[in-house]
Amino acid sequence: MTNMIQTTGLVKRYGEVVALDHLDLEVPKGSVLGLLGPNGAGKTTAVRILTTLLVPDEGSAEVAGLDIRKEPDKVRERIGLSGQNAAVDEYLTGYENLDMVGRLYHAGKKKSQARARELLERFDLLEAGDRPAKTYSGGMRRRLDLAAALVAEPDVLFLDEPTTGLDPRSRSQMWETIQELVRGGSTVLLTTQYMEEAERLANDIVVIDRGRMIAHGTSDELKVEIGGERIELILANSADIPAGRSILAELSGGDVQVDEHTRNLTAGVTGGAEALRQVLQRLAEKDVAVADIGLRRPTLDDVFLTLTGHGAEEATETSEDDKEGSGSGRDEIREKEAVR
């Protein structure tokens, strides 16, 4: 199988800070690679290098079989980029934005205009198409930005944190759109801070920290490595911590993370809902007062804690790029349950 993206030993430094530290990536044609990491892990730097916006200090990279250093112009003809801050002109209408991009790919007037209409329709922006992008909601802007990346039907698509900062509804809409693209056979490199997003959209996930790859595999493989769902228990009284710990330890058969100060206990479990039911039952039997309990998927923090021994937040101390958000892609399925 041919690789549409291939990098070997990419290094990028900003002064003292090493943003990328010998990163090797491979993305086969028609597949989706999820680049997962906290703010400042080097995700955006990798995308900027591969989209020819930045020149690496060391290493080599090919996109669509073209060397990014030697033939950046040809690379640009084959790629589409949609970034975390929607790169559209706010004074132009949606239609004008797409037409402008089409012209700059040298598509010709007729083709460019037809393509603009087609994309507006596909991204549910036809009605808003003749309004300045300034009037669009955050979700609409992102959709327009994604549409702009698709104008030339690129062979390789780069999506840099496509849903960061979006509300849950816009996010799931965006996911559906991306999934549709993927079904259409696009090759995609996607960066994200959300474990769930990577799981849902990518065949292959690379976890990076401080510019280095720290884990690589399918989402199932990674789950085995980092554990599946977790029960998070917050006790009402500090005195109950030992009791809570032993109940959780029994069921998870593994480590229980305890934060004495917040009375927060976390443990990985298998069998999700059933395990939760059992924990609740034991807690009731022992008369332990629960402030809050929930079942949740591993967050980026958990992944990092497991893989590196430090949380995702600590990794951002050397942050150099990504501006938004707080690295925790906490996606909790929580039942508020005030026992007693």
Add this chain to the structure above:
Amino acid sequence: MTRLALAFADGAVVAKRNLIKIRRVPELLIWTTMSPIMFVLLFGYVFGSSIDIAGTNYREFFIAGVFAQTVIFGASGTGVGMAEDMTKGIIDRFRSLPMARSAVLVGRTGSDILYNSISILVMSLTGLLVGWRIRTSALEAIGGFLLLLLFAYAISWVMAYVGLKVPSVEVVQNASFMFIFPMTFVANTFVDSSQLPGPLRTVAEWNPVSAVAQAAREAFGNTGDLPEPEVWSLDHPFLYSLMWIAIILAVFIPLSVRQYNKATTK
């Protein structure tokens, strides 16, 4: 397509984008036209009432100076526009497209010619109201207007470079003021440079802004009975202005394009 044709074709697409903004934010145009009117009235009445230049009518003399100064201020809009673009994601989009590397700059400097054309038109009309007259042929006058626009275009490339180099829009504004005020006042724009003391006189006489103002003055026939300038630069103002324009463009076009390619979003 050759590289040059590509630069112009892509530049035209970017210029169109900039011009659409005028349509969406008409207030921009109102301010672009208000300040030239203000300048003509201010200099015409305040300076015109107290400065007397032997051999000519001040209201005819100063207008070429106001033209020169105002188009330079207009050109600083290019720097503001570039700096503004650099703070937004749109530049990443442009840089990831297979368009000419110079297109964003060609488009920006190109669309700013329109701003300056409008401001010259407005100033001319206001000038006519306060007593300015063109006393030469239409052809010569057009030559004067074109020289002003060409000079402004060259300054636009300087400002574009500044706009790419500095970290924010506010800095562009302050930086360009620091540059424009001395450049347009230590000149023969509003006073007779031959009456300035010592070194100031030399600077003013060789200042390209003086040459542009002088060339425009001659093109409009506003020199009256002023004595022929003794210094070569002002005796051949057209030639001297064109030399400067060529030098500025030759230096700042490549410099700005290089800076654009190097710069990343701020």
